[in-house]
Amino acid sequence: MNILVVNAGSSSLKYQLIDTETEVVSAKGVCERIGGEGSSITHKQLLKDIKVVKEAPMKDHSAAMQLVVDALTDKEIGCISDMNEIQAIGHRVVHGGAYFSESILMTDDVLAKLEKCKAFAPLHTVAHLMGIKGCLEIMPGKPQVLVFDTAFHQTMAPEAYVYPLPYEYYEKYGIRRYGAHGTSHRFVSAEMAKVLGKPVEETKIVTCHIGNGSSISAVKGGKVMDTSMGFTPLAGVEMGTRCGDIDPAIVTYIMEAEGLTTAEMDNLMNKKSGFLGVSGFSSDSRDLENAIAAGPSDPNYERANLAVNILTHGIKKYIGAYAAVMNGVDAVVFTAGIGENNPHLRELVCENMEYLGIKFDKAANDAAPHVSENTKISADDSAVAVYVLPTNEELVIARDTAAIVAAL
DSSP: OEEEEEEEOSSEEEEEEEETTTTEEEEEEEEESTTSTTOEEEEEETTTTEEEEEEOOOSSHHHHHHHHHHHHHOTTTOSOSSGGGOOEEEEEESOOTTTOSSOEEOOHHHHHHHHHGGGTSHHHHHHHHHHHHHHHHHSTTOOEEEEETTGGGGGOOHHHHOOSSOHHHHHHHOOSOOOSOHHHHHHHHHHHHHHHTSOGGGOEEEEEEOSSSOEEEEEETTEEEEESOOSSTTSSSOOSSOOOSOOTHHHHHHHHHHTOOHHHHHHHHHHSSHHHHHHSSOSOHHHHHHHHHHOTTSTTHHHHHHHHHHHHHHHHHHHHHHHHHTTSOSEEEEEHHHHHHOHHHHHHHHTTOGGGTOOBOHHHHHTOSSOSSOEEOBOTTOSSEEEEOOOOHHHHHHHHHHHHHHTO
16 A cells, blocks of 8 residues: 655655555655745655755645645656555644544544644644645545654553643643654564564563654553653753753743743743753754764863763663663663764663663674664673664554555
């Protein structure tokens, strides 16, 4: 079954065409600067190894979807003759609130509930809605399935997701831990169970999705026990521009001291903190690693080192905490942009963790600076396996979409 996977952002639209029988990606691309000047589509036809970048006006996501359809069906750069060869569309949706605990076929009722989730992730959800409506306009009647980043985390017990605030705020506003990156955590935890050769029901796995946005999850028996992100994707470990966990009293203290509005404080924590805020020069881990590699003579060395150490310290704490929550751990998994491509960070996290049963293989880790396949970085006699597993959220979306459509 050919599934078109769509990930709509506020001014972008990423897509992949996946055959779920072979799990081969035949085409992928991205529309950028939607609604603005200089908008363009980058299309890759992977079966013929063709890449095309084309500037084209895109007033909205409907116009972007039309360009995607045109590219996929083009005689030169396309991979299908017409849209009848696509059986369904799968959408990545960041936040489903408490409404959705699994992927679901889109209906008017589902769309109405998604509208109610805008308050939890306003930028993301508005973008997703634009992408969905664009697909409805360009491909009316085509089944659409929504796959939620928050859904995998809905198995948490109340003691893990309810905050110790007056309970009325949970009841009135839905204030609770929701988590994020669930599709990635779901994929790598299932893959890790296969690597371990165990039924997923018998596994205890800590999954570390480390990128510009990062989250850690405790997955026991294939179900999430706890996760580091919270009501929003601001909570948890330090990130590229997000602060992660801080003392809540700091918020009002800085607002009063600096005379900041709530919007300004929100922007400070989401856009000016993390790697960028601590290092003072970049939110990109590659820039920080270059400064660290240059040594103390680099003017950015000290604070780049501090920024990275804050993150690795935080990841260590979550691994230890989640081992306690699950009463043990079989494996620790690193995934996503930084997790898959930063051996220095993985080493800092895994060193001095022998008490937990982790015996780190430095040579194996150093030999895998950029991971494209499942890679073991723990010693053979390590009680806890440590792996780097490339995530594949698009494949999960395609699989879920195909399964739901096949059952219609």
